Amino acid sequence: MTGMDVKNTPSYLYWLFCQFELITCSYLMEPWEKVLFYSFNLAMLGLLLYTAYVCVAFHASSAFQLLCSFLGNPRGNALSVLK
């Protein structure tokens, strides 16, 4: 990308947004279609982030519990693992 000033963040973001519009053909859509498309995209994105948040939190907390149980009762756990 010759001639691009990457440091100029607002115009760089605008340029990225324009590229997104061109790639997904939302440049060609009528306004109400754009509203529909963007709200659908934002909803999907929100769902994805929420899923990631929940999943990561659950995974982290279960991993932490396992670690705690290892530290709390080493012998017991070692026997159960051996069996």
Place this chain on the structure above:
Amino acid sequence: MANPSAVCNGHLHHHHHHQKQNNLLKCGLSKKNGITKGMKKNGVSNGTPYKKTFIEHFEQAPMYVAVFTFVGFAVGTIFGYLRDFMRAWGLEKRNIATERAQQKDFVPLYQDFENFYTRNLYLRIRDNWNRPICSVPGPQFDLMERVTDDYNWTFRFTGRTIKNVINMGSYNYLGFAETDVNALKTVTIELEKYGTGVCSTRQEMGTLDKHVELEKLVATFLGVEDAMVFGMGFATNSMNIPALVGKGCLILSDELNHTSLVLGARLSGATIRIFKHNNMQSLEKLLRDAIIYGQPRTHRAWRKIIILVEGIYSMEGSIVRLPEIVSLKNKYKAYLYLDEAHSIGAVGATGRGVVEYFGMSPDDIDVLMGTFTKSFGAAGGYIAGKKGLVDFLRTHSHSAVYATSMCPPVAEQIIRAMKCLMGLDGTTQGLQRVRQLEKNTRYFRRKLHEMGFIIYGNDDSPVVPLLLYMPGKIGAFARRMLERNIGVVVVGFPATPITESRARFCVSAAHTREMLDTLLLLNCEEFG
């Protein structure tokens, strides 16, 4: 073949070409961004029939571009179905052609993909085509301003004209589309002498002395025995191929041939086989199979085998591999029909087309066909070759028998343009135009390469397709270029493969360096 140009020495020019080519090769390979360049040279390495390097590019786009293109089409298709659903259920007003209620038990008319595509994707960007112009299509032209109130279903003219739009779409390779009074002096004289209409076909009372003069001039220009001119370029192909071949003959036609050639081939009734674009191995295989197996059921020998190719292919910008085709045709005893619509006047040291570009003799090619629409600023086509061939066409061609002949002022325009090119009018203007076109082409292509765009085609062809790939970009590119006063032609699905949409620039000798620089700068801003 006498070459009356005293200014250019054939050998000197070839060396000059060769050096320039090598320089281009060097600077082309060094300055690149991360995209690997798949430069294809012709497959034969030593002892080639080519006198100079033949460089053609058909670079493949990186994978993410293909993915994005599909994403774009997927979104477009989903919204297309949504709109169709809304139209079918009456939630939206129906503007398109639909079938009448009485026809509901018949086979549906508007259900195939082409119509779906036309309704939902083409219509959204329809304002980029069929733009009416209101001046001569020179290097700059005037457009009528056109707006749409309901998203391209209907248009209306505001009454204003957009002036001095840089013209990158007209096939004005040598810049002969001009209104300069001095240049058109002879044309005005002929217009006053003959009027405009001929009102007859060639065989009845339509052969004027102007036509005889023009035909002799065309034959001298190309270096052949005789030539015949027709009023319309498309009709030259579609009406003359049926006169040359018929049932029991075999036509080997390139994949990307123009519609006129395809139509002519189909009208003739001969068997048609397609070989891959510019691919000599594919052509040779077809030739061998044709000779070994003969006609389909009877296995008799084919009456005639004819190869249909074009000089420059207008969608790809590639030049035909003529030396290899001629050697194949001589080996397998086939005939060659060369359509030089875009290449006559545009390539070659003195503008005599691909035959001169490759340094070959026009005797090698059986039927030389070309049009006057592109480089000569007129209308019509010609077929040239041996005298026997042209005499046969004068009596047997549909176009000669039924079509109106070329009108005299147009014939005079071609005569003056050709005389200018050959230097017979006493100036070197013709040669200057050819050189200018060459310089412009080289400059334009080199700059676009340096900027990192994907360009198809041969380095010497004035047709420059810039690949856009994504459907959203087709509309955006054309609209933004028009906002900045540049008129470009963008091409999408039916004319090109669905994933390879492009913007096609036609470089002209009349373009100045400033115009090309403006265009390049704006291109850079658009995508940079």
